[in-house]
């Protein structure tokens with residue numbers, strides 16, 4: 379039995395926007411799954427349907443074998459949701475928010491209070507338990523929503539951009555917290571725009587764009603396709619005249635050179651060329667976020683495929699992408 | 704009722720009561736002040752010149768109507784504003800993701816409105832005791848009318864809250880429908896004072912039945928038959944419950 383199984387899911391909003399065009403997705407029990415995609419791809423819509431916040435137009439969702447409509451009660455009880463936007467009552471205290479949430483799931487008040495203590499402490503919010511939610515900082519609000527989602531001890535936790543607007547230190551502690559509860563057996567599904575976060579946490583990954591799944595694979599397999607890495611060299615001068623025929627190079631200015639290096643080629647060849655041409659390398663770094671590049675490439679090649687399938691022309695920019703891929 | 708549903712119902716109800724108690728300056732104080740003013744102005748000052756109405760002093764006559772009036776406005780506005788702000792702040796999603804059946808949501812919110820209406824009813828009754836000896840003809844009639852009226856208007860407030868898209872939308876009905884109907888509902892006068900034609904027109908105002916039913920419980924006099932009032936109350940309650948249930952089930956205003 380899968381923790382989550384989505385079949386042919388479609389959503390057309392009242393205004394006519396086709397947010398989902400028939401998605402299939404499966405998440406294993408105990409998995410740590412990342413759902414990635416650009417803004418407006420349909421991530422929150424998918425999550426909304428899984429959690430009964432959005433009415434689907436077609437398709438089926440089942441959670442631990444329970445149909446999200448037919449066996450609504452069982453399905454809902456399995457899921458804890460951390461939504462993208464703050465959706466608690468700003469005037470209630472943290473304690474009220476988490477205890478009430480447990481109550482909606484039928485957790486008796488005394489037990490709810492014990493759990494509130496446990497989760498507010500784990501998320502470093504215990505000191506604030508009697509503060510009103512609106513007095514919290516953005517990062518605290520995110521953690522409050524995580525605590526709230528755990529109050530009925532769900533088997534699956536779904537987090538929609540939980541680390542948006544959270545500083546690096548808190549983000550790290552959130553990561554280790556999520557890893558820990560995943561190790562304890564909770565299935566986690568997470569959307570994020572920080573690819574580094576997906577790489578750090580997730581075992582499997584789905585990429586969604588314009589309402590369609592363009593990639594669904596393991597993190598490892600995905601990273602293996604990352605066979606070209608771009609390095610940025612700061613050289614003394616003459617970047618424009620450097621010639622390294624086996625690699626693609628781009629001079630950004632006279633002292634900065636970008637070189638695309640296939641993994642199997644190694645860097646020695648690059649340095650040999652520099653040495654032959656008497657070019658002094660001052661420093662060198664990995665071009666920021668190779669994962670992000672990969673992501674853009676995947677999304678764009680997905681779009682190109684869709685366009686070819688539709689019989690329309692492939693735009694020139696996409697052929698450029700193809701070459702680099 | 705399963706214990707899960709019972710816990711959920713209790714939770715919504717506690718949350719609703721906490722809400723109106725937290726903002727008591729907005730929810731409990733104004734009706735107490737308004738009602739005191741009515742008692743002073745209409746009851747003591749003007750009332751003395753009016754003399755008898757339906758066989759009672761004017762003050763005695765208007766007390767049940769005034770209690771009813773505050774119950775109507777408070778049960779309505781409690782639920783309409785609470786539900787609307789739950790939509791507005793999106794915390795209604797806390798209920799939507801949880802396995803809370805629709806009827807529990809309705810009873811929870813309505814229960815909150817009824818609790819506030821009862822509390823106000825008690826406050827207003829206490830205030831009225833400074834001005835008049837409150838007498839009770841039939842306690843059961845009073846309690847039944849009180850409960851049915853407050854659930855009715857709480858439910859109507861819920862329907863309003865479900866449809867409302869802006870804060871204005873939750874004040875339109877109270878201002879343009881509820882207030883006129885209440886003032887014309889025989890709170891301040893006996894229908895027998897009206898010309899025949901207007902007496903007939905008044906019969907289609909549901910609030911007339913509630914005010915008179917309630918007055919019957921206190922004074923034992925009424926412009927209408929109490930059983931008719933009771934029947935109407937039950938009927939309207941059912942109608943509004945079904946409406947609210949369908950709207951919530953479909954997700955009107957809460958699920959896209």
Ligand SMILES: Nc1ncnc2c1ncn2[C@@H]1O[C@H](COP(=O)(O)OP(=O)(O)OP(=O)(O)O)[C@@H](O)[C@H]1O
Nearest residue numbers: 391393395397416417418419420421422423424959
């Ligand atoms: N309530 C709504 N009514 C109408 N259209 C909507 C609604 N919610 C989302 N959409 C549209 O559906 C599409 C998918 O939106 P969705 O929120 O699922 O994207 P997302 O992948 O979560 O994006 P982001 O990364 O920006 O959060 C978008 O085109 C959006 O404009």
Ligand SMILES: [Mg+2]
Nearest residue numbers: 421422462538
């Ligand atoms: Mg989103």
